[in-house]
Structure formats: C-alpha cells, structure tokens
Amino acid sequence: MNAQILVIEDEQQIASALELELKRAGYHVTIAADGDSGLKLALSGQQWDLIVVNEELPELNGIEVLRRIRKSGMRVPVILLAAQDTVSDIVNGLNQGAHDCVTKPLSMEVLLARIRNLIQLFQELTDSAAVLQTADLVVHLAERRVIRSGTSIWLTPREFDLLLYLLQREGKPQSREQIMQQVWGYAHIGETNVVDVYIRYLRQKLDRHFKPKLIHTCRGIGYMLEARN
Secondary structure, three states: OOEEEEOOOOHHHHHHHHHHHHHHHHHHHHHOOHHHHHHHHHHHOOOOHHHHHHOOOOOHHHHHHHHHHHHOOOOEEEEEEEEEOHHHHHHHHHHHHOOEEOOOOOHHHHHHHHHHHHHHHHHHHHHOOOEEEEOOEEEEEOOEEEOOOEEEEEOOHHHHHHHHHHHHOOOOOEEHHHHHHHHHHHOOOOOHHHHHHHHHHHHHHOOOOOOHHHHEEOOEEEEEOOOOO
C-alpha cells in the first residue's frame, strides 16, 4: 500500500503544489489548512506514514501541533516547514520532536528526497529486529528508546536516527558524506559539519559518563560505532 502523508499547510498555493508533487510520486495525500484541523486528523486514528507541518499556522502553530503529536505518543516521522533559515528555528523544531526541518522557499526535490528517506527508515525499523544491543547499550526500535547501563537516555529524533545508522554498521567506518546522505536523506555539499555537531551531542549523552566509549573518530574518514575495551 502506498504511504499515507498528512500535510498541514495554510498557504493554499504551497499546499496545492505539495499535494500535486506527492501524488505524482505515488503517495496518498491529505491536506489540512490550519493547526486545529491538522491536529485532529493527526490524532484521528488514521495510520499516517509521515506528517509535513508548517511552522507558522493559524489557530495552533506548527510547533504546538508537533508538541501535542509527540505528547500523544505517536511515533510517526514529522517534517517541519520552517519560515526562517536560522539555527534557533531548526533546533527548536528538532527539540520538539521533528525528524527533519525544511526551510522556505521550498525545494520540492529536496523535500521529496527527505520524505522518501524518512519513510524508508521507519519501514526498515518496522521490518527489523525489535532490539539492537552492543556492550551495555540497548536500543528498542519500536519505542525509539535508548538505555545504557540501565539508564534511559533521551535522544532527539535526529540523534536517534544517527545512532541507529552507526549501530547498524557497527565496526565499519562511515564518512561524513555517507552519514549525511543516509541519515539526513540528501547530500548537503560543503556543510557536513552538521554531522560533527550531532556526533558531539551523542558523545555527550552516550559516552561522557559511561565506559567503554562507543563512538570513535576515524581520521581522514569520519566516524564509527564500536565497543572498545
């Protein structure tokens, strides 16, 4: 069955363009024109494969819609459409539970690539084993829950996706370009330093207070996850 996508977007021209392009790509699309109706659809019991939500919406804004979706316990991937290309807007969206942020004006090609990547990633999670483990690190895929030495560790959706990517390739060095392409879903040419930033976040949460260290720098290549004594 083709993926079901909910688009919460109040700008009619953008919503129509998204609906057209997504349907051309083979997706089933439902449009909501404001935050209230979008949230009701999101929580209606319909099995959504992905939600796209505009940050600036009438009634409930996109961040509040996202916050309530996450509060409900839904594990659906969400892409936030941000009006400003600023670090604070993007970080705010990611911290509230967005898996990705795309800034306006939209590049439809980039957005479609990110949608494909997220849907594929979540499908792989559904089809794979329920739990992954190395050393004292345990990752529950369905719940997207991470435990180290019996301690639950909260990760943002992007941090979790990065950890999962490295864990599934344990012991194999991954270049920054590979990580960017597979975790972020597109080639962010010249700006792979975002990978370094998120590696630092993971190290602070997963390695700072635990042994053995799991995330290692591979000089001249990138990074690798491996339990070393």
